[in-house]
Amino acid sequence: MDEKKEVKYDPEGSAALTEALRALVNRFPGLEQGEKIAFATLGETEGLAMFPGDGAVVEQERRSVTGKVRQVCRYPFTVLCRGGALTEEGRAALKERLDGLGRWLSRQPVVGAGQSARLEAYPALGGGRRFMDVSVQTPACLCERDEHQIETWAVALTAKYENIFYI
Numbered sequence: 001m002d003e004k005k006e007v008k009y010d011p012e013g014s015a016a017l018t019e020a021l022r023a024l025v026n027r028f029p030g031l032e033q034g035e036k037i038a039f040a041t042l043g044e045t046e047g048l049a050m051f052p053g054d055g056a057v058v059e060q061e062r063r064s065v066t067g068k069v070r071q072v073c074r075y076p077f078t079v080l081c082r083g084g085a086l087t088e089e090g091r092a093a094l095k096e097r098l099d100g101l102g103r104w105l106s107r108q109p110v111v112g113a114g115q116s117a118r119l120e121a122y123p124a125l126g127g128g129r130r131f132m133d134v135s136v137q138t139p140a141c142l143c144e145r146d147e148h149q150i151e152t153w154a155v156a157l158t159a160k161y162e163n164i165f166y167i
Contacts, residue, residue, distance in 0.1 A: 014056040098140035
């Protein structure tokens with residue numbers, strides 16, 4: 001008989017990751033001057049925003065006899081871009097831009113503003129937490145087109161981090 005594994009969350013980690021990722025995505029070199037990736041707010045006809053997934057989920061947990069607990073957690077999130085009247089070239093450029101964000105967050109080199117850039121290090125999280133990596137779960141794709149031809153494109157990402165504490 002299969003037993004369902006209890007899903008554990010790291011609520012404090014979720015808050016820490018949200019704040020760190022909000023700041024991090026807005027450092028993406030592919031953003032235009034003055035452009036910002038909003039948090040969980042996307043306009044009806046245009047915009048660029050980051051949306052958190054189901055919270056910080058504990059994937060692995062190890063406890064030692066000394067009371068040290070090491071968790072490996074994942075924090076899924078999606079970046080959406082919405083716009084209308086996109087040409088074929090515009091769609092391709094939008095897809096490449098979102099894919100570029102995913103590559104940059106994965107610490108791969110990207111070209112932004114005519115220059116090559118690479119995220120050298122993830123920000124500190126504090127509280128015994130540290131980034132391990134960010135990975136692309138699905139490449140950018142069209143996820144919605146409404147009756148007014150407003151399109152929403154998305155790239156799904158997951159941040160993985162370590163959480164160490166003592167009980």
